Amino acid sequence: MVRLAILTSRVRVEEKLLIEALRQRSVAFDIIDDGELLLDLSHPDARWRAYDAVLCRSMSQSRGLAVLHVLEHWGVRVCNAATVTATCNDKLLTTLALLRAGIPIPHTLLAFDPKVTIHGIETLGYPVVLKPITGSWGRLLARINDRDAAEAVLEHQETLGSYQHHVHYVQEHIAKPQRDIRAFVVGDRTICAIYRTSEHWVTNTARGAVASNCPVTPELDSLCVRAAQAVGGGILAIDVLEDPQRGLLINEINATMEFRNSIAPTGVDIPNEMLDYLLSGVREEAVR
Numbered sequence: 001m002v003r004l005a006i007l008t009s010r011v012r013v014e015e016k017l018l019i020e021a022l023r024q025r026s027v028a029f030d031i032i033d034d035g036e037l038l039l040d041l042s043h044p045d046a047r048w049r050a051y052d053a054v055l056c057r058s059m060s061q062s063r064g065l066a067v068l069h070v071l072e073h074w075g076v077r078v079c080n081a082a083t084v085t086a087t088c089n090d091k092l093l094t095t096l097a098l099l100r101a102g103i104p105i106p107h108t109l110l111a112f113d114p115k116v117t118i119h120g121i122e123t124l125g126y127p128v129v130l131k132p133i134t135g136s137w138g139r140l141l142a143r144i145n146d147r148d149a150a151e152a153v154l155e156h157q158e159t160l161g162s163y164q165h166h167v168h169y170v171q172e173h174i175a176k177p178q179r180d181i182r183a184f185v186v187g188d189r190t191i192c193a194i195y196r197t198s199e200h201w202v203t204n205t206a207r208g209a210v211a212s213n214c215p216v217t218p219e220l221d222s223l224c225v226r227a228a229q230a231v232g233g234g235i236l237a238i239d240v241l242e243d244p245q246r247g248l249l250i251n252e253i254n255a256t257m258e259f260r261n262s263i264a265p266t267g268v269d270i271p272n273e274m275l276d277y278l279l280s281g282v283r284e285e286a287v288r
């Protein structure tokens, strides 16, 4: 009999929906709180061998990634893979993976010295977007409209930030409509997508953007599937920006996605799609 584990920090709406779907399918599972783990790296805990797969739903990107690395090391099947998660947790690594795959993205610069960073910003032209390489929910993003703001934000980052904030990731600002697109890729399919509409230029739903259905056109599907494959594939949420001239650009990819606001507008049963993918992987393994 198949047995799954869900690694979490807190059972949120998403985890409740996954639990409900697992119960309906009568699939055995455990919920594992990442805060309670004590991993003896040289002695794999036998309990993990009981699972055919472990789905990472940790709220903390660093915790989730650390556990994925250890479980993979012990030969446990995990979703998403540690390398995929590591790439998505880091906007620089994601950008490089997308560029390698020839996927259109916003023009992005990297710099370390504040003066050099200002020079880079001015070669792109205002406004630009500064964002931390690690982070989510639109936190610490800055749209910079002029040199005064650039100098102030860079000084704050240098003085108050941790070492991660001393790596300056500078992006051209995309004059998108009052929205962006969040597409859900599961395996080799874009199962659904939403528009996230907001008065604010930062359109994360965690920041109050409103979700509505975005039709999955063949163009959106193939771009998002290519983007997902570029970072190694799995269950991924892809942020897409609509550039008025260039069309769709991939902004970033999330490895542990929130989806509570996307089920009703799209009509797609996202948790069951996730489980179909996870369980089909387990069955393929069993056949081999």
Ligand SMILES: Nc1ncnc2c1ncn2[C@@H]1O[C@H](COP(=O)(O)OP(=O)(O)O)[C@@H](O)[C@H]1O
Residues within 6 Å of the ligand: 106, 129, 131, 135, 136, 137, 138, 139, 141, 171, 172, 173, 174, 175, 176, 179, 180, 201, 202, 203, 204, 239, 241, 251, 252
């Ligand atoms: N280069 C950009 N141009 C225009 N809007 C952007 C740009 N980068 C980010 N945004 C807006 O900010 C939001 C959050 O940015 P994102 O890079 O996805 O960071 P996070 O990991 O915090 O979600 C995006 O969904 C989008 O609305």
Ligand SMILES: [Mg+2]
Residues within 6 Å of the ligand: 137, 138, 204, 239, 252
């Ligand atoms: Mg995002």
